Amino acid sequence: MALKPKIFKLKLTLSDLNRNYYDTLNLTLAQHPSETAERMMVRVVAFAFNAREFLSFTKGLSAIEEPDLWARTLDDQIALWIDIGEPATERVKKSTRLAHAVKVYSFNTKSDVWWSQNQVAFSKLDASLYRLEWPQIQGLAKLIQRSMDWSVTITGDSAYFATESGEAEITVQTLQLAE
Secondary structure (H helix, E strand, C coil): CCCCCEEEEEEEEEEECCCCEEEEEEEEEEECCCCCHHHHHHHHHHHHHHCCCCEEECCHHHCCCCCCEEEECCCCCEEEEEEECCCCHHHHHHHHHHEEEEEEEECCCCHHHHHHHHHHHHHCCCCEEEEECHHHHHHHHCCCCCEEEEEEEEECCEEEEEECCEEEEEEEEEEECCC
16 A cells, blocks of 8 residues: 655745745645655745746656646646756756756755766756755754644745744755856
């Protein structure tokens, strides 16, 4: 019998001062049995930094041909493709052919090594790459509850999360911006 995902409900009150984007979003997160709490939180951070109409979580780890998040247009084109983790350069290259914009959020202890080994190859691709600090993500993951009501304020390269069980700041380091 296959393990089922854990379901989390998140009410996200978002204030993105960089883009003048303000919204209250009711999100349902499905944590794949093999997904860590930290990885799930990176999906939330990426969602917050890229919130827009039609942005949604995909099947994630259950569907390897899909990104972790995407925004599709009304005519079913992929406007935005977001991968979480340290994908292979070939995967990012393929996604740049499928989507209008591609972003990657790297976050764990292997992030520095992954970036140094692949930086030259990524520089040839039209994709934006970001790194999140592992200790900050671990701190955010400690705030998870099955039902959450969070407030997020984004300014500059930081997101401030205020929750019922504490606060966390996540800083995003830009590794590469798409042209």
